[in-house]
Amino acid sequence: MLDSEDFIKQKNICIETNKKITDNCGIKREFDLYWEYELAGITYKTVIECKDYASKVSVEKIDALIGKTRDIPDLKAIFATKTGYQSGAKIKA
Numbered sequence: 001m002l003d004s005e006d007f008i009k010q011k012n013i014c015i016e017t018n019k020k021i022t023d024n025c026g027i028k029r030e031f032d033l034y035w036e037y038e039l040a041g042i043t044y045k046t047v048i049e050c051k052d053y054a055s056k057v058s059v060e061k062i063d064a065l066i067g068k069t070r071d072i073p074d075l076k077a078i079f080a081t082k083t084g085y086q087s088g089a090k091i092k093a
Contacts, residue, residue: 013035013036013037014034014036014037015035015036016034017034019031019033019047021047021075024071024072025071027071029068029072031048031049032047032048032049033047033048034046034047034048035047035048043074044076045074047069047076047077047078048078049077049078049079049080051079052081052082052083053083055083056081056083056084056089057079057081057085057086058086058088059086059088059089061079062079062085062092062093063092065079066092079093
C-alpha cells in the first residue's frame with residue numbers, strides 16, 4: 001500500500017497497525033491495519049482484519065467485523081485471509 005504513492009502520486013497515505021478507534025458507544029475497537037488517505041478533499045478510512053486461520057472464514061467472523069465497524073462513521077472494512085471463505089461468508093461480505 002505504501003508503494004502506491006509511487007504510481008498514483010498520492011503522498012498523504014497513513015497506515016497504522018493495531019489501530020484503536022473509539023466507536024460511537026465509547027468503546028475502543030482494535031483493528032489489524034488502518035489505512036487512511038485524502039483525495040479531492042475527501043478522507044478515505046479503511047480497516048483491514050488479517051487472519052491466518054487453519055480453515056475457511058465463517059459467516060460469523062464476517063458478522064463480527066461488520067458489528068465491530070457499524071458504530072464508526074465513514075469506515076470501510078476489508079477481511080483478508082489466506083484460507084478462503086465459506087459460501088455464507090462470501091455472500092455476507
